[in-house]
Amino acid sequence: MRHILSVLMENESGALARLVGLFAQRGYNIDSLNVAPTDDVTLSRLTLVTRGDDQIIEQITKQLNKLVEVVKVVDLTEGTHVERGLMMVKVRAAGAQREEVKRTSDIFRAQIIDVTPTTYTIMVTGDEEKLAAFLESLSGTTIMEVARTGVSGVARGEKVLSL
Amino acid sequence: MLSGGEMLCRALHDEGVEYIYGYPGGSVLHIYDALHQQTKIKHILVRHEQAATHMADAYARASGKAGVVLVTSGPGATNAITGIATAYMDSIPMVVITGQVMSHLIGGDAFQETDMVGISRPVVKHNMIVRDPKDIPGIIKKAFYIAESGRPGPVVVDIPKDMTMPNVKFPYEYPERVKMRSYNPVKKGHSGQIRKAVNMLMQARKPVIYTGGGVILGRASKELTKLAKTLNFPVTNTLMGLGGFPGTDEQFLGMLGMHGSYEANMAMHNCDVILAIGARLDDRVTNNTAKFCPDAKLIHIDIDPASISKNIQADLPIVGPVKAVLTEMLEQIDNSSLHVDDAALDRWWSQIAEWRTRHGGRYRTDDSKLMKPQFVIETLSKVTQGNAYVCSDVGQHQMFAAQYYKFNKPNRWINSGGLGTMGFGLPAAMGVQLNYPDADVVCVTGEGSIQMNIQELSTCRQYGLPVKILCLNNGYLGMVRQWQDMNYESRYSHSYMDSLPDFAKLAEAYGHVGIVVDRAEDLESKLKEALAIRDKAVFIDVRIDPEEHVYPMQVPNGAMCDMFLSKTERT
Numbered sequence A: 001m002r003h004i005l006s007v008l009m010e011n012e013s014g015a016l017a018r019l020v021g022l023f024a025q026r027g028y029n030i031d032s033l034n035v036a037p038t039d040d041v042t043l044s045r046l047t048l049v050t051r052g053d054d055q056i057i058e059q060i061t062k063q064l065n066k067l068v069e070v071v072k073v074v075d076l077t078e079g080t081h082v083e084r085g086l087m088m089v090k091v092r093a094a095g096a097q098r099e100e101v102k103r104t105s106d107i108f109r110a111q112i113i114d115v116t117p118t119t120y121t122i123m124v125t126g127d128e129e130k131l132a133a134f135l136e137s138l139s140g141t142t143i144m145e146v147a148r149t150g151v152s153g154v155a156r157g158e159k160v161l162s163l
Numbered sequence B: 001m002l003s004g005g006e007m008l009c010r011a012l013h014d015e016g017v018e019y020i021y022g023y024p025g026g027s028v029l030h031i032y033d034a035l036h037q038q039t040k041i042k043h044i045l046v047r048h049e050q051a052a053t054h055m056a057d058a059y060a061r062a063s064g065k066a067g068v069v070l071v072t073s074g075p076g077a078t079n080a081i082t083g084i085a086t087a088y089m090d091s092i093p094m095v096v097i098t099g100q101v102m103s104h105l106i107g108g109d110a111f112q113e114t115d116m117v118g119i120s121r122p123v124v125k126h127n128m129i130v131r132d133p134k135d136i137p138g139i140i141k142k143a144f145y146i147a148e149s150g151r152p153g154p155v156v157v158d159i160p161k162d163m164t165m166p167n168v169k170f171p172y173e174y175p176e177r178v179k180m181r182s183y184n185p186v187k188k189g190h191s192g193q194i195r196k197a198v199n200m201l202m203q204a205r206k207p208v209i210y211t212g213g214g215v216i217l218g219r220a221s222k223e224l225t226k227l228a229k230t231l232n233f234p235v236t237n238t239l240m241g242l243g244g245f246p247g248t249d250e251q252f253l254g255m256l257g258m259h260g261s262y263e264a265n266m267a268m269h270n271c272d273v274i275l276a277i278g279a280r281l282d283d284r285v286t287n288n289t290a291k292f293c294p295d296a297k298l299i300h301i302d303i304d305p306a307s308i309s310k311n312i313q314a315d316l317p318i319v320g321p322v323k324a325v326l327t328e329m330l331e332q333i334d335n336s337s338l339h340v341d342d343a344a345l346d347r348w349w350s351q352i353a354e355w356r357t358r359h360g361g362r363y364r365t366d367d368s369k370l371m372k373p374q375f376v377i378e379t380l381s382k383v384t385q386g387n388a389y390v391c392s393d394v395g396q397h398q399m400f401a402a403q404y405y406k407f408n409k410p411n412r413w414i415n416s417g418g419l420g421t422m423g424f425g426l427p428a429a430m431g432v433q434l435n436y437p438d439a440d441v442v443c444v445t446g447e448g449s450i451q452m453n454i455q456e457l458s459t460c461r462q463y464g465l466p467v468k469i470l471c472l473n474n475g476y477l478g479m480v481r482q483w484q485d486m487n488y489e490s491r492y493s494h495s496y497m498d499s500l501p502d503f504a505k506l507a508e509a510y511g512h513v514g515i516v517v518d519r520a521e522d523l524e525s526k527l528k529e530a531l532a533i534r535d536k537a538v539f540i541d542v543r544i545d546p547e548e549h550v551y552p553m554q555v556p557n558g559a560m561c562d563m564f565l566s567k568t569e570r571t
């Protein structure tokens, strides 16, 4: 099962290495990872997509909580939540392709953020399914480069992850 | 106003540290110079950094307080890693101060630079690097707090050389307490969960109390003993838990697990309720988890939530310090209207008695004139009345010591359980002897293990530590040989050590006493003679039967009750 873990931790050097190291040491996998300081710059928020059965996810959560710099951990997938990732795709866009790519981008409410006579760079946001579907829809196009942020997310409604 | 090095010494003193164990080198020279100019902290100079870590570790195991190590960067730090990992696996509080190259050189592959924070990360509870000398007192305070609180463990503090410059001084103040928003170990268990546990215990018909190192670390052996007595339940200890319950008590089943007693493993397999206390159900205990105790409900008390339901799903988890949880449990039992099922317990005890008579820790004595290792440990136990500090190395001798020494007190059995570090025994014994000068401290070792830190005989001489080295000399890496007998048709691939030294003479060369014992009838008097020597270490080289195996031994991948009982019998 896919889980999204949100982790609030001290924004200190070494904290991220410790967290990533934990996953490597204990053989847990990381599908994607996203980290940046919060509005309170002493805290970082990290969003991590992982996979595993309930027992593994329970262990991951407990092991994360044991890290001295980790303040709080929640499993967003336990409740309703919103999740988004951002993706930039640079494609070969020449001739008739230009119109086709533009139309597809519009359908996905993606934006073309850089243009040259032969390329487009498209930015699209959404959950992992949408991003995958967008890439799928570009299958007739030459994809030159893809850059993705990994998932970020919050719980719906009043529920928050804060101090 | 104090320099970084001086602040470090002061902070250690303010933390109540008396001894530190270490070895100098380039990056810690400022600290060593500061040490030289004060008298409060006493430094013990080892011969290899690994030994410093084991000395500090063993002090912690005996006293419950964090041991302190000081080593230089690069090779000094990497030599300490084995000892740090040893402490980590057994949750031993330790503060390891490692020198580091100057801050501006970090990352440039400078002379004797290793990324100690990186290398040690997987084997520490926490680690920190000092970036500003002013932070030293606060970081040291934090290091001790983290090492000793919650589930204890080693903490590494990496100090770049420029943080301890003698001419750069700061006002010194040692913080009274630490407050960390991200680290708050639990102080007590959940009362509702404890109530449910009491109900389960009162309904149990075939219960077992199974306890581990958490009872020793959590100083809860008194509470455990009281609980076991109140309930009249049988108790078994893990390798790390020995001494948590008196070894000579009728209710004690012995150690459980891979080399556990027949009755302990049988009782576990057949029980209906397991009360696990400060134990982590690791693979050396459970054997095949799919076949683990099929009828048992598991109540699991541990300070570390991650230890609960990691290997075996707990039916009733209780997170908290074992002492606080057991104290509350005892109160609740006192106030409860429920009673244990005496009739069922009687039946359970007679079943256990039957198991005891069937095996009961016997070993073969008839078929050879050679001394049996079990007999050696039994004699040691008798001569020291179960009160010695027994610091073991790793191998067959360790298992014999665990099985046949009757520990009556906690913190007396000092061994590397989780990592199984050969070379632990001698420095461990030294660390204990230094801090408990009047105690009988015995290093039980093998001719293989002792050679992994034999150089410490020199340290032993320098500080006049009268440890007793009881070497069960079978001329083999016995535990390896046993596995080769059992699994590789006795092909002894590199388990025989040729060219063994004359240990007695070697000990004498270091200025100690050497004794050889090769007849069983001499053993007791020689042991007494050795124990009477208080100013020198004594190496007692006991020639034992090289063919002996450790039994019982669980059948690989079986249930707890599947055991080989001797070379010819299995359950």
Ligand SMILES: Cc1ncc(C[n+]2csc(CCOP(=O)(O)OP(=O)(O)O)c2C)c(N)n1
Pocket: B393, B394, B395, B396, B397, B398, B420, B421, B422, B423, B445, B446, B447, B448, B449, B450, B472, B474, B476, B477, B478, B479, B480
């Ligand atoms: C540092 C280290 N290397 C290897 C091992 C694997 N090992 C476990 S027991 C053992 C043999 C120990 O021999 P000895 O000290 O003579 O004890 P005996 O088993 O003969 O009593 C070995 C090699 C280990 N535990 N630690």
Ligand SMILES: [Mg+2]
Pocket: B395, B446, B447, B448, B472, B473, B474, B475, B476, B477, B478
């Ligand atoms: Mg041997």
